[in-house]
Amino acid sequence: MRRLLAIPLVVAAACAAGCVMPEDINKIRQDIADVQRKLEAASKTQADLQGKVTAIDQKISSGDVVKRSDVADMQARLDEVTRQTSASNEKLSEVSVRVDRLSQDVQLARESAKRAVPPSSVTDSDPTLVAPGGTLPKAGSGTTPNPNALYTSAYADFSKGNYALAVSGFEEYAERFPDTELADNALYWIGECKFSQGDSKAAVDAFDSMLAKYPKSDKAAAANLKKALAFLQLNQVGPGVEQLRYVVATYPGSDEARIAKDRLAALGKP
Numbered sequence: 001m002r003r004l005l006a007i008p009l010v011v012a013a014a015c016a017a018g019c020v021m022p023e024d025i026n027k028i029r030q031d032i033a034d035v036q037r038k039l040e041a042a043s044k045t046q047a048d049l050q051g052k053v054t055a056i057d058q059k060i061s062s063g064d065v066v067k068r069s070d071v072a073d074m075q076a077r078l079d080e081v082t083r084q085t086s087a088s089n090e091k092l093s094e095v096s097v098r099v100d101r102l103s104q105d106v107q108l109a110r111e112s113a114k115r116a117v118p119p120s121s122v123t124d125s126d127p128t129l130v131a132p133g134g135t136l137p138k139a140g141s142g143t144t145p146n147p148n149a150l151y152t153s154a155y156a157d158f159s160k161g162n163y164a165l166a167v168s169g170f171e172e173y174a175e176r177f178p179d180t181e182l183a184d185n186a187l188y189w190i191g192e193c194k195f196s197q198g199d200s201k202a203a204v205d206a207f208d209s210m211l212a213k214y215p216k217s218d219k220a221a222a223a224n225l226k227k228a229l230a231f232l233q234l235n236q237v238g239p240g241v242e243q244l245r246y247v248v249a250t251y252p253g254s255d256e257a258r259i260a261k262d263r264l265a266a267l268g269k270p
Contacts, residue, residue, distance in 0.1 A: 144176070145172075145176070147173065147176070147177045147180060147182075150169060150172060150173050150176075150177075151169075151170075151173050151182050151185075151186060153169055154166050154168075154169025154170045154172075154173060154186070154189070155189065157169060158170075158189055158192070158193060161196075163193040163194075163196055163197050166189065166193050167190050167193045167194070170186040170187070170189050170190045170193070171186075171190060173186040174186040174187050174190075178213075183214070184210060184213070184214035184217035184218075184219055185217075185219055187206065187209060187210035187213065187214070188207070188210050188217070188219040188222065188223055190206045190210075191203050191206035191207040191210060191223060191226060191227075192226065194206050195226055195229070195230055198233075200230040200231075200233040200234045201230075201234065203226065203227075203230040204227055204230045204231065204234075207223040207224070207226060207227040207230070208227070210223055211223055211224070211227075220251075221247065221250075221251040221254050221256040221257075222256055224243065224246060224247050224250070224251075224256070225244075225247050225256040225259060225260055227243055228240050228243035228244045228246075228247060228260065228263070229263075231243055232263070237267070241264065241267060241269045244260040244263055244264050244269075245260075245264065247260040248260045248261055248264070
């Protein structure tokens with residue numbers, strides 16, 4: 001619960017510092033509200049369950065017969081509380097990871113923007129290399145786009161749910177600027193786009209591509225975790241469990257390891 005109370009403070013601080021885009025803030029706030037609703041539902045179920053336990057205790061104390069159906073119903077409600085709490089904790093952990101990752105991504109983008117662009121790469125008509133109509137020049141257009149503008153545009157598309165456009169932008173960034181600080185992030189977000197589109201097989205391939213090219217990336221833990229979740233969405237439980245255990249063993253103490261442990265517990269594979 002302390003983490004849930006702390007996240008709005010982190011989000012507010014990030015927003016004030018300009019490190020997270022408005023779309024991201026809104027999505028995170030929606031997710032926090034969703035977690036709060038789930039916790040409230042779990043709390044109500046728990047209160048109802050406590051009442052049933054008390055009633056059964058009273059029956060036992062007075063010598064009355066306790067029906068098996070009452071016990072079965074109580075067990076079912078207990079399972080529901082456990083499920084709701086586990087789902088809420090998992091969602092909360094994911095929100096926490098996103099707050100950290102989004103802040104890191106946009107901060108890196110801001111730092112990249114501070115670097116001066118060589119005069120030879122800037123057009124006379126537009127210093128940010130944005131074409132008329134507000135679109136960025138694409139590969140083959142004869143001009144080189146500003147890397148920060150290209151990445152930020154792709155990330156904005158991702159935040160708005162325009163996944164096809166985001167993939168196109170991130171792919172162009174990764175192809176044109178493979179040696180920059182955000183090249184690995186661009187490949188990671190391609191995997192996130194595929195995952196969000198429900199194309200779990202393509203997501204696994206994208207994360208594999210990113211990990212093969214940038215094995216030491218600060219996105220490696222998140223990529224390995226999302227790869228595990230993609231396996232589970234594909235109903236490939238064996239590979240999914242193996243991948244979750246890899247995350248726990250390789251990134252101990254990380255948020256990704258905590259989420260992986262929670263999923264393993266939910267699967268009955270601690």
